[in-house]
Structures are given as C-alpha cells and as structure tokens.
Amino acid sequence: MAGRYVSFGVPPAAFLLDTVTRRYIKLSAGGWTRIDARDFVLVRPSAKKAIHPISDVVFRPLSSLPAFPPCG
DSSP states (O other), X not given: OBTTEEEEEETTEEEEEETTTXXXXXXXXXXXXXXXXXXXXXXXXXXXXXXXXXXXXXXEEGGGOOOOOOOO
C-alpha cells in the first residue's frame, strides 16, 4: 500500500485499487506488485517453470497511470 493505491491478489489475478475513487483494475493473471510513493512495479509470472525463470517486468510512475474505469 502506498498512499492512495493498494495492490492485492486474488489468485490467480493481481489487482490495483485506487482508494480515492474506490475503483480497481485487473492487472494480469497473477504476478507480484510493489508500490512506493512514486512508482508501481508489476512482475508477471514466468511462462515456463524453471529454477531461474525469465519474467516480464512492468515499471510505471504512479503519475502516469490512467483513470480507472467504473467497476461494473
């Protein structure tokens, strides 16, 4: 949790919640998130099981996040 944003997972999905607008978005089919005061990082699950898997990493400044659509 960092200020207005909260990341959480409901296996197998990862979500990001905006506490000000009370809206959330589904980020991916799983993964791990980290949020600090300025930045958001999402590490997606690896496509293959391996000892040292290669995973996609998404890095975004919080200020660049688009508005979340209404929940419905």
